[in-house]
Amino acid sequence: MSDAGIILQTHGLTKSFKGFTAVNDVSLRVRRGSIHALIGPNGAGKTTCFNLLTKFHAPSSGSIHFNGADITALRPAHIARMGVIRSFQISAVFPQLSVLENVRVALQRKLGTAYHFWRGRQSLSKLDGRAMELLDAVGLAGFSHLPTAELAYGRKRALEIATTLAMDPELMLLDEPTQGMGHEDVETVTALIKRVSAGRTVLMVEHNMSVVSSIVDRITVLQRGAILAEGSYDEVSNDPQVKEAYMGTTDEAADLHARAEAA
Template sequence: MSAAAASPAAARGEVILSARGLTKEFFGFKAVSNVDLDVRSGTIHALIGPNGAGKTTVFNLLTKFFAPTAGTITFDGRDITRTGPAEVARLGLVRSFQISAVFPHLTVLDNVRVALQRPANLATQFWRSNRLLDRLDARAMELIEAVNLADSAHLQAVELSYGRKRALEIATTLALDPPVMLFDEPMAGMGAEDIGRISALIRRIGEGRTILMVEHNLSVVADLCDEVTVLARGEILSQGSYATVSADPRVKEAYLGSEHE
């Protein structure tokens, strides 16, 4: 693990990503209202809630795909409220999406090599020879091995199962060496075997990193997450450990109860 991932400016347990009064309106409808959120360095933090609770909107606000109507966002002590998504990613706040975003007809190795070109300052140097790009192979294989895809390095991404495509996406995200990773429903559409595999992977890569994830699978949240924020109707309903929020009667009524009826 590189110095960037192992030593983010915020020490473990200190707030590295925060929002205050975060609000987003769409044509007069408040999708998110006055959200205060603190994500601490070195933790795995989940955003949960029923459909329509505002989880993905908060995610899009934090990663700057949406501009907030009101409120502020701070990353590692820096106000990023008006910063664009590309610059936020360069600062080390990198996200994945619900739909796997890999190049289907490139091999696993080539997908990771493409992702490595930006931190290696080769992203726009398309005229460079393959020989120069070959120097990325060793690091690419390290990342591929880290997500348990070494046996598939020379397969095209389209040949992978859904869960292994998600593992490849995590490898391409890791290529940017971010201290903070945001996963939007990483277990969506997976069977039990893939869920177990990706959960173990997230736990492993979370060592020395900070992870914020939107997730519907409560068993995954209970098993993985240090901190949980529950949203309902665009507002924070409860925050704390999984044990704390799962015991909150408001949470049971709004979310957990419907999962266990």
């Protein structure tokens, strides 16, 4: 994999908390235009790794490069302005606002007008056209004026993806996008991620192997904060170390692999 095709790269990324090493010497390479997944058992360091990449935590050592630029010392807001936008495990939309207003807030942030409270509502209407385009892209155009609190859980996650897209990300970081969803919502959001990934790069943490097997190009497996294996879904799902560390016993691994293949 040549450096020219790499959008995000870490070298020896490490984070320790009072003697506990949560991320240990992680060197990650994410190819531009791909969907790349971080997987691993609970406590493997996946979310901490996300926090390092988006600068919610400062690394204890190592470096992070985005589009060839060293971003290790930059602040989260600077990283976001460069095009690295993250969603969270828990839906991060504003329940008291309408669906349309949530997307409009994200568009205001992108324009740098999020805190211009003295502006009248009418002055923000110029954002409605783009907001509706984004809602249409995630299948929510028909819910634009509904209070967000009334949306079903799966639709709230779709709205979160729309607000992420409103920030015009070059690299989207999705933290457990299908967590807590029923089967139908999982299928809908999986198809949505695949659709909106066109022209972008997606790095995601995901436990659902059906999702991983169906849309991900490359997988990095973490165990105890370190990289255990990397490769395609077939490569990592057949790796004996991965089966033991991530999928549990051999029987459990075989069952999980069979279910993922059938999905």
